[in-house]
Amino acid sequence: GHGIAHNQIEKYFRGYGAAGEDNLNKGVGLGIGLLLVSKTMKNLGGKVVFKTAPDKGCEVQLVFNKDLIHSYMEEDATASITPIVQEVSTKEALMNMGGLRVLVVDDDEESFFMLNEQLKNFMMVDYANNGKVAADKIKENDYDIVLMDLQMPVMDGIEATKLIREIERESGHAHVPIVALTGYAPEKDVKPSEASEFQAYCMKPIRKQDLVRTLYSLTLRNGQMAS
Known part of the structure; x- marks a missing residue:
């Protein structure tokens, strides 16, 4: 992707971060993926490490007990x-x-x-x-x-x-x-x-x-x- 602006990260972990009429029409999605991942990792006792560089991309690491x-x-x-x-x-x-x-x-x-x-x-x-x-x-x-x-x-x-x-x-x-x-x-x-x-x-x-x-x-x- 194109990365996420730092001031927009929080809403992606609240849910529907990418939602909006324009994005839905473009097939971008609802933006609830990170929310679901975050909740799953919390239930497993793990965490999500999120790194973003606007216009370059994002890196998401999942850390939990193997x-x-x-x-x-x-x-x-x-x-x-x-x-x-x-x-x-x-x-x-x-x-x-x-x-x-x-x-x-x-x-x-x-x-x-x-x-x-x-x-x-x-x-x-x-x-x-x-x-x-x-x-x-x-x-x-x-x-x-x-x-x-x-x-x-x-x-x-x-x-x-x-x-x-x-x-x-x-x-x-x-x-x-x-x-x-x-x-x-x-x-x-x-x-x-x-x-x-x-x-x-x-x-x-x-x-x-x-x-x-x-x-x-x-x-x-x-x-x-x-x-």
């Missing part, structure tokens, strides 16, 4: 995926996930046996009996999903997850989704500052239907359907 973008994207993704997951049967979901590489990390061999029985006919299941072994396996192998028990000897699930994320950053490995396996409500096992390291939670004892829905939701979200 984490908001990820938050809304995750909410939108979850909202669109949930109906799909609910409509698919457990068997169909397992077939769609055929061939996925899953690492189960749990010091309880019976828990691993049960998980393996539920998944082995459709996925490639590997096992680690503590967090340290899991981290070593992550260095040497590629997995699509990790099922991580939180309470283990040698290295617990939270410390192991932190180490895995560090390994990924240093090595350039892809970010593997990690599902926390817990016998308690997630907020009792995981601090808010650590919660973002996990992509989902499953309560023990784990029901096959709940596990499959959790895995299916993650694979849809991450585009990991087997070909």
